[in-house]
Amino acid sequence: MSDQSQQPISSAEPVEAHGSIRLVEENCTSCMICARECPAWCIQIDSHTEQVTGEGGAPIGGAAASSTSGYARARQRSVNVxxxxxxxxxxxxxxxxxxxxxxxxxxxxxGPHVSSAPSLDGLVQGREQLR
Incomplete structure (x- = not known):
């Protein structure tokens, strides 16, 4: 027998191993590209739309712009939250x-690779755990 066959098997992760995926929430625009492109459909996203407001809470665009400039705007500016x-x-x-x-x-x-969980519910992580 060769000396290699008697070597203990290493339990260390291979060099190419990676961690889990982290959400950088301040960069997320809720565009849904990640969820649409995922071949496993494992990403779930919910969002809502809020109107963008300017100084003093006045809406930007839409009716506010038409009253000051005389030109009608299609709609107010909004962002996904x-x-x-x-x-x-x-x-x-x-x-x-x-x-x-x-x-x-x-x-x-x-971060580290996501470890196993005692139930399937433990394998679903939300915004708080993904930060």
């Missing part, structure tokens, strides 16, 4: 497509 962002690790393949496709760098590789 993230309500829920969840990754179901029991479905995730750790392929990184969501990280690569996000144009706003709201997802990144970070």
């Amino acid at each position: 993230l309500d829920r962002f969840e990754i179901d690790w029991s479905l995730c393949m750790y392929c990184g497509i969501c990280v690569e496709q996000c144009p706003f760098d709201a997802l990144e590789w970070a």
